[in-house]
Amino acid sequence: MTSPYRSIVVLTGAGISAESGIQTFRASDGLWENHRVEDVATPEGFASNPVIVHQFYNGRRHQLQQPHIRPNPAHSALARLEYEMSQRPDHKFLLVTQNIDNLHERAGSRELVHMHGELLKIRCAESGLIFEHRDNLQVGDECRCCRVPGNLRPHVVWFGEMPLEMPRITRALDECDLFLSIGTSGNVYPAAGFYESAKSSGAHTVELNLDPTHSHFDEHIYGQASEIVPAFVDRVIRQLDPLT
Numbered sequence: 001m002t003s004p005y006r007s008i009v010v011l012t013g014a015g016i017s018a019e020s021g022i023q024t025f026r027a028s029d030g031l032w033e034n035h036r037v038e039d040v041a042t043p044e045g046f047a048s049n050p051v052i053v054h055q056f057y058n059g060r061r062h063q064l065q066q067p068h069i070r071p072n073p074a075h076s077a078l079a080r081l082e083y084e085m086s087q088r089p090d091h092k093f094l095l096v097t098q099n100i101d102n103l104h105e106r107a108g109s110r111e112l113v114h115m116h117g118e119l120l121k122i123r124c125a126e127s128g129l130i131f132e133h134r135d136n137l138q139v140g141d142e143c144r145c146c147r148v149p150g151n152l153r154p155h156v157v158w159f160g161e162m163p164l165e166m167p168r169i170t171r172a173l174d175e176c177d178l179f180l181s182i183g184t185s186g187n188v189y190p191a192a193g194f195y196e197s198a199k200s201s202g203a204h205t206v207e208l209n210l211d212p213t214h215s216h217f218d219e220h221i222y223g224q225a226s227e228i229v230p231a232f233v234d235r236v237i238r239q240l241d242p243l244t
């Protein structure tokens with residue numbers, strides 16, 4: 001028997017990291033509870049009040065590096081799925097995360113796109129050069145490349161900006177036969193439209209989330225990511241070609 005799945009794309013959102021201690025965005029106690037989205041998640045907000053924006057990301061950067069913030073079984077299961085796919089010839093796997101935390105890579109994922117950027121990186125708004133950064137960032141900090149104070153910004157994608165690595169994502173969606181959407185409310189485009197692209201490529205589409213969303217997947221599985229994702233991954237791995 002041959003495996004039905006040879007090319008898998010997984011999209012993750014804030015829900016996969018919730019049980020690791022990182023707040024989601026749109027919950028009543030979420031990251032935006034005390035902020036207007038326009039103030040902290042748009043280039044216009046950053047231009048008009050960079051101090052507030054730096055405070056918002058400095059707090060999240062600090063939190064991400066606390067010892068209790070660790071990958072959970074859902075992150076580990078996706079790394080296991082990638083490993084199993086990599087052991088089989090001509091099998092493809094891509095994990096696309098909207099999250100800016102580093103929990104997927106800490107769990108072992110390598111075929112990974114951070115489409116909305118990375119919290120532990122900053123970039124020069126002038127040159128586009130990207131730097132690793134684990135400390136607070138302040139408005140007057142001098143840029144490491146152009147030496148101009150104020151040119152540095154979080155390496156994240158705000159509303160109105162182009163998400164990262166779209167050509168790679170589009171190629172993977174065009175050829176996938178299984179698409180999983182995990183822990184995302186499906187409110188933000190283009191990510192919210194990926195399942196439709198995958199569907200038009202003939203893929204089986206599955207939503208794994210705590211709450212129902214408005215999207216029409218072929219299959220819906222509801223529950224905590226740390227429980228439903230490892231169980232679903234086990235199911236997929238059982239259906240892959242046996243290792244020779």
Ligand code: BJW
Pocket residue numbers: 012013014015016018019024025026027030041098099100116156157158159160161162163166182183184185186187188189190208209210211213223224225226
């Ligand atoms: C659990 C759980 C547990 C909880 N287990 N589950 C009109 C129509 C269509 C589009 C537009 C429009 N007007 C404007 C647009 C475009 C705009 C957009 O989508 N706006 C919407 C508001 C409508 N998009 C953009 O501007 C994007 N760029 C763009 O479109 O460029 C042009 C383009 C065109 C064509 C192709 C390509 C490009 C850029 C979007 C940038 C989003 N940036 C942010 C901030 C990133 C930095 C940061 O982290 O601060 O990204 S916004 C925020 O939302 C963040 C997230 O990645 C993103 C998605 O949120 P997510 O992950 O879904 O979180 P929540 O909180 O919403 O949901 C969590 C889910 O988890 C819930 O469902 C829970 O139930 C669940 N859950 N616990 C399992 N334990």
